[in-house]
Amino acid sequence: MSARAVARLGGVLFGALVFVAALAIWEAWARSAESFFLPPASEVALRAWDVWPSAGFLSAVGASLKRLAAGYAIGAITAVSVGLAMGSSPRVRRMLGPTTEFLRALPVIAVVPIAIVLVGAGDAMRIGVIAFGVFFPVLIATVDGVRAVPLEIRDSAALFHVRGVERSVRVYLPAALPTIFAGLRTSLSIGLVLVVISEIIGEGDGLGVYIRSQQTLFNVPEMYAAILFLGLLGYALNRLFLVVERRALTWHYGAVGDPVR
Amino acid sequence: MVLDDVTFDVTDGELLAIVGPSGCGKTTLLRILCGLLPPSEGTVLLEGRPIVRPPREVALVFQDYSRSLFPWLDVLRNVMFPLGRLGLTRAEQAARGEAALSEVGLNGVGRAYPWQLSGGMQQRVAIARALVARPEVIFLDEPFASVDALTRADLQDVLLGVYAHVGDRRVSIVHVTHDVDEAVYLADRVLVLTPSPGKVAASIEVGLARPRTQAATRSSAAFLAVRNAIHDAIARQQAQRGEVR
Amino acid sequence: MNVAGWLFVLAVLVLAEIAVRLFDLADSVAAPSATLGAFVDGMSSGTLSDELGRTLGSYVQGFALAVAVGVPLGIAIGSSRTIEDATAVVIEFLRPIPAVALIPLAILVFGLGTPMLRFVIAYAAVWPILVHTMYGVRGVDRMLYDVAATSGVRGASRIVRVTVPAALPSIATGIRVSAAIALVVCVTAEFFVGTAGVGAYMQAQQAAYRLPQLYAAAALAGLLGVAIDATLRSGERHALFWVGEEQARQR
Numbered sequence: 088m089s090a091r092a093v094a095r096l097g098g099v100l101f102g103a104l105v106f107v108a109a110l111a112i113w114e115a116w117a118r119s120a121e122s123f124f125l126p127p128a129s130e131v132a133l134r135a136w137d138v139w140p141s142a143g144f145l146s147a148v149g150a151s152l153k154r155l156a157a158g159y160a161i162g163a164i165t166a167v168s169v170g171l172a173m174g175s176s177p178r179v180r181r182m183l184g185p186t187t188e189f190l191r192a193l194p195v196i197a198v199v200p201i202a203i204v205l206v207g208a209g210d211a212m213r214i215g216v217i218a219f220g221v222f223f224p225v226l227i228a229t230v231d232g233v234r235a236v237p238l239e240i241r242d243s244a245a246l247f248h249v250r251g252v253e254r255s256v257r258v259y260l261p262a263a264l265p266t267i268f269a270g271l272r273t274s275l276s277i278g279l280v281l282v283v284i285s286e287i288i289g290e291g292d293g294l295g296v297y298i299r300s301q302q303t304l305f306n307v308p309e310m311y312a313a314i315l316f317l318g319l320l321g322y323a324l325n326r327l328f329l330v331v332e333r334r335a336l337t338w339h340y341g342a343v344g345d346p347v348r
Numbered sequence: 349m350v351l352d353d354v355t356f357d358v359t360d361g362e363l364l365a366i367v368g369p370s371g372c373g374k375t376t377l378l379r380i381l382c383g384l385l386p387p388s389e390g391t392v393l394l395e396g397r398p399i400v401r402p403p404r405e406v407a408l409v410f411q412d413y414s415r416s417l418f419p420w421l422d423v424l425r426n427v428m429f430p431l432g433r434l435g436l437t438r439a440e441q442a443a444r445g446e447a448a449l450s451e452v453g454l455n456g457v458g459r460a461y462p463w464q465l466s467g468g469m470q471q472r473v474a475i476a477r478a479l480v481a482r483p484e485v486i487f488l489d490e491p492f493a494s495v496d497a498l499t500r501a502d503l504q505d506v507l508l509g510v511y512a513h514v515g516d517r518r519v520s521i522v523h524v525t526h527d528v529d530e531a532v533y534l535a536d537r538v539l540v541l542t543p544s545p546g547k548v549a550a551s552i553e554v555g556l557a558r559p560r561t562q563a564a565t566r567s568s569a570a571f572l573a574v575r576n577a578i579h580d581a582i583a584r585q586q587a588q589r590g591e592v593r
Numbered sequence: 594m595n596v597a598g599w600l601f602v603l604a605v606l607v608l609a610e611i612a613v614r615l616f617d618l619a620d621s622v623a624a625p626s627a628t629l630g631a632f633v634d635g636m637s638s639g640t641l642s643d644e645l646g647r648t649l650g651s652y653v654q655g656f657a658l659a660v661a662v663g664v665p666l667g668i669a670i671g672s673s674r675t676i677e678d679a680t681a682v683v684i685e686f687l688r689p690i691p692a693v694a695l696i697p698l699a700i701l702v703f704g705l706g707t708p709m710l711r712f713v714i715a716y717a718a719v720w721p722i723l724v725h726t727m728y729g730v731r732g733v734d735r736m737l738y739d740v741a742a743t744s745g746v747r748g749a750s751r752i753v754r755v756t757v758p759a760a761l762p763s764i765a766t767g768i769r770v771s772a773a774i775a776l777v778v779c780v781t782a783e784f785f786v787g788t789a790g791v792g793a794y795m796q797a798q799q800a801a802y803r804l805p806q807l808y809a810a811a812a813l814a815g816l817l818g819v820a821i822d823a824t825l826r827s828g829e830r831h832a833l834f835w836v837g838e839e840q841a842r843q844r
Contacts, residue, residue, distance in 0.1 A: 098678035106682040124702045184598040186605070192818030194777040196784050196792060197811035200799035204807070205621050280691040284781060287697070302697040310698050318690035325689070384739055401742070408743045415736045419835040420758045430744035432754075461835060481744070 126308045135312035144297065144313075148320070151293040154210060155282045158217025162278070163271060166222045170229025171255040174263070180230070187226065195220045195281060199288060208289030213282065220281045221274040228270020232263025265339045268332045275328055279321050350376045352545040355390075358485070361518040363511055365531035367578065368541030374524045377546060378489050381522065382408050394485070404433075407478035409488040413470040417462040423473050424449070424458030430481040448476040451513060452506050468499035472506060479510065488523045492530065501562050504533060508560060528582075532556075532574050533566060540581045543589075550581035623804035631805035632812060641794065641806075641813060648779060648790040648817075651707050655714025656775045663719045663771070664764060667726025668752065671760070677727075684723070692717030692778050696785050705786045713782050718775040725767025729760030762836050765829045772821050780814055791817075 110128050117127040126134075138144050173180045173187075198219050202212040236259055244250075244258045260267075286295025294317060301309040350373040358364050368374050379385040381392055383402040391398045394405060402408075407430070410416040417426050427445040436444070449458060452472040462470050471491060478486050488507075492500040511521055511534075525531050531538045532554055540550040554574050556565060565571055606625045613624040623631075635641025670677045692713050703709035737759055741751045757764075783792025791814055798807035 098674070099681075101675075101678045102680070102682040105679045106686065109683055124698075178597070181595055182597045182601045184595055185602055186598070189815050189819055192773070192822055193811070193815035194780045194818060196777065196781040197795060197814045199784070200795050200807055201811060203799060204802070204804060276689075276691075280693055283691065284693050287785070298694065298697055302701065305701070307698070307701065310701075314690060314694050314698065317694050318686070321689035321691065322685075379739075382743060384742055402745070404745055406743065408739070410736060410739070412736065415734055416740050418737065418740075418755070418758070420761075420833075429740075429746070429754075432750070433745045463835065477744075 124307055126311060130308050131311045131315070134308040135315060138309060138312050139316060144316075147292050147294050147297045148316075150291075151282045151286065151295070154213050154285075154293065155217060155278050158214040158281070159221050159275065159278045161214065162218035162221030163225050163274065165218070166225035166270075167229050167260075167267060170226045170267075171233060171259055171263075173226070174230045174233025175255055175259055187223070191223045191227065195277075196284065199285065203289070209291060212289065213285040216285045217278050217281045221278045224274045224277060225267070225270045228273075229263060229267050232266030232270075233259045235266065236262040265336055268336060272325065272328050272332065275324055276321055279317070279324065283317065350544060350546065351380075351387075352547045354541070354546060354548055356539060356548055356551065358520050358522060361520060363521045363523065363534060363536050364539060365535035365537070366522065366524045366539045366541060367528055367531045367582075368526065368546065369543050369582075370526060373544055373546035374526075374541060375489055377541070378408070378487050378522075378524055382406055382487055384408075404481070405484040407481065407483035407486050409471075409474050409478045409486065409491045411490045411493055413467070413474045413491075413494070414462070416474060417470060417477075419461065419463055421461075422458065423454070423460050423462060423465070426462060426473060427458075427477045427480050429477060434481065444480055445476075448480040449473070451479060451510055452476045453509075466499075467495045468503060471495060471503055475503075475506065475510065479514070482517070483519065485520045485522065488521070490525055491523075493526070500530070504530060505562065507534060508558075512559065528575060528578050529566070532571060532578065533560060533562075538574075538578055540578060540585070542585050549585045550578070552577055552581065619804070621804075623808040627805035628808040628812065631803075632809035635806065635809055636813075641791075641810060644789065644791050644794040644810075645813060645817070648783065648792070651710040651783075651790065652714065652775060652779045654707065655711045655779065656718055656772060658711060658715040659718035659722055659771060659775065660768065662715070663722030663767070664726050667723045667764070667767075668730055668756065668760075670723070671727040671730025672752070672756065688720050693781050696782050699782075700786065705788050709786070710779060710782050710790075714775050714779050717778040718771040721770040721774060722764070722767040725763045725770070726760065729763025729767075730756055732763065733759040762833055765825075765833060769822065769825045769829065772825055773818065776814075776818055776821060 113125075113128045117125045117130075169183075173183060195216065198216055199212070202215050206212050206215065233255075240258060240262055244254050249258060282293065283295040283298065286293035287299045290296075294313065298310060298313045301307075301313060354377060366374060366377070376385065380387045383392070383399045383406065386400075393399070394403055399406075418429070421429070424442065424445050427448055428441045431441040431444060434441075446458060449455065452475050454469060454472050454476065457465065457469065457473075462473060465473070471494075474491070475488075478488075491507075492503050495503065507521075507523075511519075523531070523534055535554050537554060538552045539548055540552070541547070542549045552574065556568070556570055556574070609622075610625045613619060613622055619627075632641070636645075670680055695716060696709075696713055699709045699713050703712055733756055737755050738751070741747070741755045746754060780790070780792040780795075783790035784796045785792075787793045787796050791810055795807055795810045795814075798804075798810060
C-alpha cells in the first residue's frame, strides 16, 4: 500500500476512534446522570435493534418514502421545466423574478397551514408541501445551470437552427445537468425533512407520525432510535443519489474529474 | 530527485542571477534558499548560521504577482504587511511603505487596490513589499516572466535602480530567470543550472560596468561575449547529456 | 426597476382577488385585499408585530450561537488535517440528522421556551457555516501562506491576517445559507410549540380559521426571509469588495 493510502487509512481509523470515544462518553455520562432525556447509547441501540426491523416501523418508513417520491417527482419535474424556460429567456426571468425571490425566501412551514385549509390534513397536503419545498432549490439550480451554458454551445445551437423547446431539451438540459443534479441532491434532503414535518402534523401513518406518537408516550429511547434512523435514511438516500448521478453524468466527470463532495 | 549537487556562495552586495531551463528545479532551489522548504540533504547558511525557517533578513518576490498580493488590502497596506513584527508605530510603517513605493517608482497609488493596477505596477508593488523590511537578501523567482516584453525591460531597470539605491547597505539579490539576456543585463555573476536533476554547470562573471542601460549595455561587445559564454555552457551541458538541439 | 416582474405580481394578485370573490372561495383562500388588511392591522395593533419581535429574538440568538461555534470550529478543522480526521466521522454522523426531527425531543428536554428554540436553530444553522468555513480555509491559495512565511507572519497572527480574509467569501456564503435555514427552522419550531413567534401565530390563526390573518403571517415570514437575505448580500458586497474584481480579472 502506498504511503498516502496508509496515511489516509490512519486518518479514517483515527476518526472512527474518536467517534467510538464519543459514544463511550455518552454511555458513561448517561449512566451516571440517569436522566430521563438522555438514555445510554446502549439502550438506544437495543431499542433501535428492536424497533427498526419491526413491521410497524418499516411500513411507516415505506409510507413516508412513497410520499417523498411523489412530492419529489412533482416538484422536480415542474422545477426543471420552469427553470429551463426561465434560464433560456431573460424576459421570462424578469417577469417571474420578484415572485420567485419571494416564494424562495418563504419558510416552507408557512405553506403547511395554508395547504391544510385548502386540501385538508391528509396526503394531498403532504405531497403538495414536499413538492413546494423541492421546487425552489431545483428551480434555482436549473436556471443557474442553463445560464452557465457556454456561449460556444449556444452559438452552435443557433447555427444548427435548433430553437425553442427543442433547444431547451436537447441542448440546455444536458449542458446544465451537472448543476441541476446538485440542486436535485439538496432537494432530496429537504424533501425528507418535509415528509417528517408534514407527518408530525395531521393524521395518518409515516415516520413523522411515529416520532410524534413516541413523544406523546414519552418513549425517549424510541424517539432517539427513530431520529437516528432518519439520519441514516438521509445519508443512505444521499449516497444512492450520488451513484445515480455518477451514472448519469459519466461524460461530465470524464471531462472535469470527480467532484469533491 | 529535483536537485543534485548545488553548492555556491553569494557575497555581500552581489547581484547573482541563476539561469536554467524550466524543470531544472529553480523554484525548488529558491524555496530552499528562503527557508520555505527544508532540503533533504545539505544546509543553507546565512552569515555562517544555518537557516531553519524563513529568516527575517530574507525577502521573496514571486512570479505570479496577482496571487501573491492580498486582494483585500490596498497597495500601501500590502507593502506594509511585513512590518508588523518590527514594533513600529502605524505612522512609521506607513512612512516606510510610501518610501518603498517611491523606490520602485510608484507614488500616489497607495490607496488603490492591486487588481486596479496593471501587471507591471503590481509586480513593482511586490518588489516594494520585499524591500520594506530592509532585508539583507532579496530572492526573485522569475519575477518578470508574466509580463509583456516592454514592461519587462521597464521592470529590469526598476530592479537595477533598487539595487543601486540599496547598494550601500550591501543587499544581495538572487534573481532566478530562464532569460539569459536578462540575467547578463542585471547580474554581477550568472550561475548556470542543468535540467533535472539540477546541478551547477557553470559560474560566469559578468563584469560589465554599472550603471547599465537597455540600449547601450545590451549592444556592447562585452555583453555579447558573456551571453555567448553562457549559451556555450548550456550547449555543452546538453551535449553531455546527449540532447539534440 | 423590474416593471415586468412587478406587473406580473400585480396581475396574479388581481386575478386571485377576482377568483376569490367570483367563486366565493373565502372559506379556503384569503383574498389579497383581506390579507393586506389583516397585515396592516396586525402590524399596527401589535398582535403580529409583537410576534415578529419574539421570532427575531430567538432567531438572532440561535443564529449567533451557530456562527460563534461554526466559524472557529471550521477554521480549526480546515487548518489541521489531524483535527479534520478526528472530527470527520462524528460530523458525518450528526450532519444528516434534520434539526426539525429533533424538535419533539428538544421540547421534552428544554421545554417550550427560548432555550429549545436556540438549540434547534443553532443545531440546524451550524452545518452550512461549518462546511463552508472548512472549505474556504482549505482552499486558501498556498502562495499567500508563503508570503506570510517570508514576511514573518505566523500562527494566530497568520490566521487573523491571511486565513480568515482569504476564506471570507466562502464563510460569507455559508452564513447566508445558514441564515435562511435558521429562519425556516425557527418558524417551524414555533409552529409546533405554539406559544410565541410568527410560527405560533400562524398555527393559531389556522386553528381558528382566520385565513386573512394566516396569510398575512405567511407573507410576513416571506418578507422576513427576503429582508434577511438582502441584508446579508449587501453586507457581503461591502465586506468582500475585492471578490468580484479579482474573479473578473482572473477570467
